[in-house]
Amino acid sequence: MSFGLLENDLMITCSAPGKIYLFGEHAVVYGEPAIACAVELRTHVSAKRSDAVTISSGLGTTGLDYEIHPYVSSVIEKLGVMEISVDISSDLPVGSGLGSSAAVTIATLAAINTELGLGYSHRELARMGHEIEQEVQGAASPTDTFVSTFGGVVEITSRKRLDSLDCGIVIGNTNRPKKTAVILEEVKRRIKDFPDIMDSVIKTIGSITKRGEISVLEKDYRSLGRLMNINHGLLDALGVGTAELSALVYAARNAGAFGAKITGAGGGGCMVALTDSPLKVASAIEAAGGQAIITRSTPLGVVQE
Ligand SMILES: Nc1ncnc2c1ncn2[C@@H]1O[C@H](COP(=O)(O)OP(=O)(O)OP(=O)(O)O)[C@@H](O)[C@H]1O
Ligand SMILES: C[C@@](O)(CCO)CC(=O)[O-]
Numbered sequence: 001m002s003f004g005l006l007e008n009d010l011m012i013t014c015s016a017p018g019k020i021y022l023f024g025e026h027a028v029v030y031g032e033p034a035i036a037c038a039v040e041l042r043t044h045v046s047a048k049r050s051d052a053v054t055i056s057s058g059l060g061t062t063g064l065d066y067e068i069h070p071y072v073s074s075v076i077e078k079l080g081v082m083e084i085s086v087d088i089s090s091d092l093p094v095g096s097g098l099g100s101s102a103a104v105t106i107a108t109l110a111a112i113n114t115e116l117g118l119g120y121s122h123r124e125l126a127r128m129g130h131e132i133e134q135e136v137q138g139a140a141s142p143t144d145t146f147v148s149t150f151g152g153v154v155e156i157t158s159r160k161r162l163d164s165l166d167c168g169i170v171i172g173n174t175n176r177p178k179k180t181a182v183i184l185e186e187v188k189r190r191i192k193d194f195p196d197i198m199d200s201v202i203k204t205i206g207s208i209t210k211r212g213e214i215s216v217l218e219k220d221y222r223s224l225g226r227l228m229n230i231n232h233g234l235l236d237a238l239g240v241g242t243a244e245l246s247a248l249v250y251a252a253r254n255a256g257a258f259g260a261k262i263t264g265a266g267g268g269g270c271m272v273a274l275t276d277s278p279l280k281v282a283s284a285i286e287a288a289g290g291q292a293i294i295t296r297s298t299p300l301g302v303v304q305e
């Protein structure tokens with residue numbers, strides 16, 4: 001008797017990591033390669049059979065709601081599920097360049113997949129996650145959802161897994177959230193207005209990624225950092241820099257970081273620095289007005305907790 005009750009009370013929890021980009025955000029949307037790295041900041045999603053759809057997160061409690069919970073509502077719609085309750089908590093700042101949308105999408109797909117025994121593979125979850133980011137944002141590369149599913153340091157577009165990053169990673173948050181969908185639209189408009197110039201910028205970012213892959217494989221963090229600095233300049237050229245992001249980038253470099261750049265969509269949100277003195281870089285970021293997060297690379301993608 002109590003056995004049945006206990007079974008009904010069980011819920012499935014899955015978590016998926018956020019990510020930083022070493023190279024190639026934005027350019028990857030236009031077919032150039034990128035290298036991203038899963039980090040030890042995760043989104044946790046619990047799913048439980050229920051008599052209706054309920055979504056609870058730091059953003060509020062709703063049913064299917066494409067304004068407040070567009071990614072999670074799209075997951076539920078894609079899986080064709082009408083009786084599920086989903087509860088979300090996250091270490092990741094939302095709308096800040098660390099792949100919070102991909103992490104919530106992949107962790108929700110995995111939690112419902114397990115709770116309802118739908119039988120999708122990780123590869124299928126990554127594919128569905130990518131489709132959802134494309135639908136919600138109007139455009140998306142497979143990078144964030146792939147890294148959130150499989151973890152590690154990954155080269156997109158080949159989906160090749162590279163060696164882990166052994167140096168310190170310090171993230172600097174400007175605490176100015178933005179929406180990736182809006183930033184993508186702005187970049188698209190700039191490319192349309194100045195096609196020759198912007199095409200060269202996009203292609204040069206692709207060249208940096210290709211050269212950067214060698215530095216990742218050789219664990220040559222000094223060259224890696226110098227290439228990240230060049231990539232930052234080109235993200236500024238794409239128009240996704242802000243004065244606050246640059247202040248944190250320069251503070252990190254002046255504190256001895258190997259390199260520092262915007263990570264993710266930009267327009268606010270976070271920058272990232274690689275360093276062998278994370279505490280020193282973190283305090284420089286804080287002194288420049290940012291919120292510092294010291295983290296590490298993780299090989300762990302989406303998992304059941
Ligand atoms: N913990 C969460 N709970 C509910 N929704 C979330 C959560 N985290 C992210 N989201 C959804 O993702 C959106 C933010 O995604 P967006 O792509 O704009 O930024 P990001 O993924 O944090 O940064 P980037 O795409 O640059 O890496 C939020 O507006 C919300 O819809
Ligand atoms: C800006 C972008 O390149 C990275 C967002 O984390 C968008 C994408 O790749 O989907």
Ligand SMILES: [Mg+2]
Pocket residue numbers: 099100101102144180
């Ligand atoms: Mg996102």
